[in-house]
Amino acid sequence: MPEPMLSMSHIKKSFGGVKALVDGNLDLEAGRIHALCGGNGAGKSTILSILMGFYKPDAGEIRLNGEPVQFHSPQQALAAGIAIVQQELSGIPHLTVAENIFLGEEPRRGAFVDFPKLYRQADALLSSLGFAIDPRARLDTLTVASQQLIEIAKALSRHDARIVIFDEPTSAIGEKDAERLFEVLRELAAAGKAIVYVTHRLAEIFQIADDYTVFQDGARVATGQVADINRERLIEMMIGGAIEGEFVKENAPTAEPVLELSGLGRAPWFEGVDLTLHAGEILGVYGLVGSGRTEMLDTIYGLETPDEGEIKVFGRPLPPGDVKAALATGLSYVTEDRKRTGLILSASVGSNLSLAHLRHLHSLGFVKRPAERALIDRAIAGMRIKTPSPAQLVRNLSGGNQQKVVFGRCTAGEPKILLLDEPTRGVDVGAKKEIYRFISNFARAGGAVLMVSSELDEIIGMSDRVLVIKQGRNVAELPRRAADQKSLMMAAL
Amino acid sequence: MQTGSRAGTNPLAMREYGIVFAFIGLCILVGALCQLKVVQGTWPQNAFLTVNNLLLILHQISVNGVLAVGMTFVIISGGIDLSVGSLLAFSGMMAASFATRSPGVTAWAGNYGAFIPIVVALAVGSASGALNGWIISRFKIQAFIATLGMLMAGRGFTMAVTNGNPISALGPEFRWFGTGKLFDAIPIPAVILGIVFLLAWIILNKTVFGRYVYAVGGNEKSARTSGINTKAILIWVYVLSGFLAGVAGVILTAKTGSAQTAAGTSYELDAIAAVVIGGASLSGGIGRLTGTFFGALIIGVMNNGLDILGVQSFYQLIIKGSLIVFAVILDPSRKLTA
Structure with a gap:
């Protein structure tokens, strides 16, 4: 088995008295799409936030290409090549595609934005990604799916991203646009990047992911290749055992x-x-x-x-x-x-x-x-x-x-x-x-x-x-x- | 609850007392500065701390105070009314046209005593306010924009009434409301302010309507879920603000003895300042009439004191502008509304 590109092992994290992560493990390999599954509060977003440098783990180890690393801020994680594609569309509607992609990092000439260079850069980036989008178009003239692609371009433009996290990228777009997005994901994986894919739509996991990791109650409970499991098995792993005595139910329905x-x-x-x-x-x-x-x-x-x-x-x-x-x-x-x-x-x-x-x-x-x-x-x-x-x-x-x-x-x-x-x-x-x-x-x-x-x-x-x-x-x-x-x-x- | 009767833990009450201390502090400061002049021998007596001057302050703040009462309702409901200065002028002009002895300024001009012109002013103010409220609630336009439109249109209506001419030679019955005195001492405008304030306080704090104003400004969706007709509440809030602009129009016109087309220009800003100094939140749901009252008093005392002390008017503006911003920065409970 090859050395994973990223390996997070035995990560612990508590907020106040609440244990969000008890034993968080995640291994990502280059060139593969990895689905991260689990219910609300299972610890998915906590482990991703730690990977992104938003939280400091209480315990545990993160290795990137075999080297131990620690991210004290999102900037450090970004610099190490970890990018996230935001779930919510966060673009500025009245700016152009290029302006949105390079927001805050515009090429400048003195105090002025160097627009010719800005559009050249955006053109180069978009065509390298294979997105047929006009960088001069105003963002709000684009479909939601194209706007999502812009978010991806934005995430990839900043640094040489090696790990790209997608947090429910299809929640706002339709099936056809999702297909286009999946193509992009496969291309990114083919280019050697490790992709983390978070979704509540189980069908998508079987459509696109190579590997899976299931979280439950703050710990990894299963991991493996998607090809080895089916949907029923995945749901079973996500559910695990239920807590007894959580509910109170003493009513009896009538026919009225x-x-x-x-x-x-x-x-x-x-x-x-x-x-x-x-x-x-x-x-x-x-x-x-x-x-x-x-x-x-x-x-x-x-x-x-x-x-x-x-x-x-x-x-x-x-x-x-x-x-x-x-x-x-x-x-x-x-x-x-x-x-x-x-x-x-x-x-x-x-x-x-x-x-x-x-x-x-x-x-x-x-x-x-x-x-x-x-x-x-x-x-x-x-x-x-x-x-x-x-x-x-x-x-x-x-x-x-x-x-x-x-x-x-x-x-x-x-x-x-x-x-x-x-x-x-x-x-x-x-x-x-x-x-x-x-x-x-x-x-x-x-x-x-x-x-x-x-x-x-x-x-x-x-x-x-x-x-x-x-x-x-x-x-x-x-x-x-x-x-x-x-x-x-x-x-x- | 809203009256803050259990003051101990209620930050709203803290806000209320804070402004009283600020007011007292300001009075002591101005009084001390004036006393300094007496000690130095420049003045024969303390010109600030006389009964007549304090009554004068009440007289001076009456117009802004009345406008600020309406503005308090509007701001608590989550809106803003930029049109009150123009509505003051419009209703004042209309009132004057029914109280003038110089016929011919308008087709209908004449002197009909006091009652008719006052009713006209209040009706004009209320109707314009109703239009504001209807536009805001019916078309879901931001209050800032709707009342900005009314600010301009209202000024235009005012000029249209007389082709841009002022109306003077107002009858004595009407003028009594600006220049008369109760018991030969208390200026009638101050009495009107007192009545307006009292009634408004009762409406805001004791009636269901008042509670709904807080609810609509605090969270409109929640108010709607509670079965409140939020549109109707909003319309009534702007009617009230327009009505009080009519009252202010009567006071100012009767006080100055003539209706000018430029009357009340930028008065909306003074009214907003009084409400904000009084601790209301421009995001709605928070504010108190007692705060507004002291806010208007603080502005009045400052204007009056700086005048007496001979500070030039442009420095007065700088001081007043700074005070508004500092009042909000220093507000101890401001973080609650952020």
């Missing part, structure tokens, strides 16, 4: 429908979605990011207006695009991103809790403070929110407690149907269990829960039924006993 969607659609996000949610039921909705899940919840709740289809709550049609009507019929919505859409960070815990209920807590427009205070105290006690006082600014709370504030607001009005979007994202284990207990109790008391999540464990642990959404359509419905990780991932990918 409370929320019915028929043929619901909103272009371009989703279409023809049918589902029935029953009292006492927790219905999980699983799908990849971008599958239209959040948009569906937004539409049910009335934040957006559907193009087609009908929403019925307790057998009665719900007026579309009317949040107040949704609230009045007993719907409540815990949104995906508590900082962006959930909380008012500049306000106190109390104001956040009472916000959705002030319309019932006033006389002649004046807030009834004692009634408001009572509602706030009930919500803090009910959700066990840890805050020194209701006057505390919500931004000073921990992630778990912030999420409990969102739950507290949504449930203070005694809703009958809860729409949850990623209910435990960015929440520590302890608070997670409390939230699960709350969800379970809510359903046990006759409430109905529609829960969107991209965490498979959570979907399987909490749901009575699981609906799988793929590219804006519901493609499968699985009862609890049939919903395991393998079948869900198979349906969603």
